[in-house]
Amino acid sequence: MEQPLNYIYQKIETLNPIHGKKLKKNIVFFDARYYELANSFFVKYINILHLNNKTLDYAIDCYLQMIADVNSETVEFLRTGKYSSSTFAEVNQRVYARPETMEYYMHGLIMSQFLWKHHYQMLQYFTDTLPRYMGTTKSYLEVGVGHGLYLSKALEIMDIGTRLTAVDISETSIAMTKSFINDSRINYHLKDIFEFDNHQKYDFITLGEVLEHVEDPLKLLQKLNTLLSDDGVLFFTTPTNAPAIDHIYLFNTVGEIQDIIKAAGFDIEAELSLLSEDVSPERAAKFKIAILYGAFLKKNKSAS
Amino acid sequence: MDKGEILKTVNDIFIDVLDDENVVLTYETTANDVEEWDSLNHIQLVVAIEKQFGIRFTSQEIRSWNNIGELIGSISNRIN
Numbered sequence: 001m002e003q004p005l006n007y008i009y010q011k012i013e014t015l016n017p018i019h020g021k022k023l024k025k026n027i028v029f030f031d032a033r034y035y036e037l038a039n040s041f042f043v044k045y046i047n048i049l050h051l052n053n054k055t056l057d058y059a060i061d062c063y064l065q066m067i068a069d070v071n072s073e074t075v076e077f078l079r080t081g082k083y084s085s086s087t088f089a090e091v092n093q094r095v096y097a098r099p100e101t102m103e104y105y106m107h108g109l110i111m112s113q114f115l116w117k118h119h120y121q122m123l124q125y126f127t128d129t130l131p132r133y134m135g136t137t138k139s140y141l142e143v144g145v146g147h148g149l150y151l152s153k154a155l156e157i158m159d160i161g162t163r164l165t166a167v168d169i170s171e172t173s174i175a176m177t178k179s180f181i182n183d184s185r186i187n188y189h190l191k192d193i194f195e196f197d198n199h200q201k202y203d204f205i206t207l208g209e210v211l212e213h214v215e216d217p218l219k220l221l222q223k224l225n226t227l228l229s230d231d232g233v234l235f236f237t238t239p240t241n242a243p244a245i246d247h248i249y250l251f252n253t254v255g256e257i258q259d260i261i262k263a264a265g266f267d268i269e270a271e272l273s274l275l276s277e278d279v280s281p282e283r284a285a286k287f288k289i290a291i292l293y294g295a296f297l298k299k300n301k302s303a304s
Numbered sequence: 305m306d307k308g309e310i311l312k313t314v315n316d317i318f319i320d321v322l323d324d325e326n327v328v329l330t331y332e333t334t335a336n337d338v339e340e341w342d343s344l345n346h347i348q349l350v351v352a353i354e355k356q357f358g359i360r361f362t363s364q365e366i367r368s369w370n371n372i373g374e375l376i377g378s379i380s381n382r383i384n
Contacts, residue, residue: 018335022342071347072363078351079360277344283323287348 004042004056005035008115011060019067025278026117038114041149045110048179059107063115066108073243078288083243083250088215091246102172105245110147110176118274118292122237125272125294126150126206130157133204133233141165141202141227143193144210148177154206155183165189167196194223201229207236209292211257212247221264225299234266234297242276242290254293261297271295305383307331310376317356321348331373357383 009027013020046056076084085091095101113119130153140158142151145166155164164186168174174188189196205224211217217238224234240251251257254273261268275281276290284291305313315329322340335341341349350366353359353375359382369375 016343018341018346019343021335022344025342067343071343074344074347075351075363075366078347079354279323287321 003035003039004046005038005114007056008042008060008111011057012064012115015060016064016067019064023115026115029117029278030120034114034120038120041114044180052179059111062104062107063111064108065104066112069105069245070243073245073247077241077243081288083247085246086215086248088213088248091213091248095246096170099172101245102170106147106172106176110149113147113149116276118276118290121274122272122292122294123149123153126235127153127157129270129296130154130204130235134159136231137162137203137233139163139165139200139202139229140204140206141167142206142208143167143224144169144173144207144213145177146173146208148173148180150206150208151177151186152181154204155181155185160185163187165198165202167191167193169193193220196227200227201232202227203229203232205232205234207234209237209239211236211238212242212244212249212251214249217249218260218263221260221266225265228299230299230301232299233269235294236297237292237294239276240291240293241288242292251293254291257293261295262300265300266297267300269296269298305380307376307380310379310383311372313356314353314372314376314379317349317352321345321352329372331371331376333372334370353379359383 009020009023012023049055049059073084085094095105113123134157137158138161140154140162142154145151145168151164151166158164162185166174166177166186167189169192171190174190178188205228207224211220214220228234238251238257240253240257258268272294274292275284276292277284279289311329311331315327318327318329319325322338322345324340327338335346350361354361357379359379361378365378369378
């Protein structure tokens with residue numbers, strides 16, 4: 001069988017040549033590990049699509065629909081300097097409460113995990129660093145599981161005795177994650193994280209690209225601080241300047257993200273900033289190019 | 305402003321946004337002819353052109369141009 005990646009890149013190039021050109025620039029940087037991981041991921045993903053009577057072509061269409069949305073949002077963002085929505089109620093009505101939108105958006109996002117260089121590199125950063133915390137993590141929580149890719153990696157890496165918990169506000173997200181991961185070690189909760197409290201502290205919490213979806217990211221980090229055990233670790237990612245149909249909180253710079261980390265009572269253990277385009281930092285600032293920021297945090301014990 | 309002047313201004317915007325001093329546009333130029341002209345740069349170019357000429361394109365227009373000549377046509381219709 002033809003490798004899925006070749007098929008995907010060729011199909012995108014046929015359907016949307018100008019976007020295919022952008023993707024091709026990214027793949028120049030990928031190594032053998034990328035091809036191995038991405039192809040094995042897509043083989044698994046195609047099986048799940050087939051189980052749901054869908055095809056890879058359907059997922060590629062979803063991805064291109066998401067790209068069309070991102071492009072429209074980017075035009076507005078560059079014109080106004082703002083995201084088009086700023087409240088949860090707006091994006092709930094526009095995206096989360098519409099199963100047909102969530103459906104293509106989730107599939108589009110899954111595809112982007114291996115088609116966008118910075119998404120892939122962040123996943124790699126997470127999977128390369130997580131084993132350090134294997135021995136100390138008895139309880140693991142992921143907030144906003146999205147499509148379940150990070151959770152599936154945690155499940156592979158974490159000790160067999162680790163209890164995993166997943167909280168997400170979207171039924172579509174939880175259903176998609178369950179279709180990827182069928183494992184009794186995971187407890188799923190369809191809940192708003194601000195209403196989630198099972199009287200337990202977690203040794204490791206993951207929050208992948210969620211802060212930009214909430215009105216008050218500081219409040220969310222403070223909430224996670226209360227759910228984290230004293231020596232626990234929080235891994236989170238969030239982008240700057242990344243317009244999308246459901247992004248409501250705009251971080252203009254990485255410095256703004258680092259400020260709320262400190263304000264929420266955390267210290268940075270390790271961090272990574274990935275430019276979404278291969279340009280100099282000066283040009284990135286001039287053209288408001290997105291940066292995906294990720295960090296491993298610990299509680300600042302001297303904070304009151 | 306005639307189309308020749310618009311073309312020269314647009315060429316300067318391409319040089320700035322694509323960070324490539326060697327870009328030479330003609331009315332027939334397409335994205336295939338300019339290596340750095342990809343989907344993201346297309347958006348950057350559109351918004352930079354809008355700002356330069358003080359105009360706003362429709363989303364339909366942004367998707368419709370097949371070459372630089374058609375883009376110049378859209379700009380000329382708006383400013384003249």
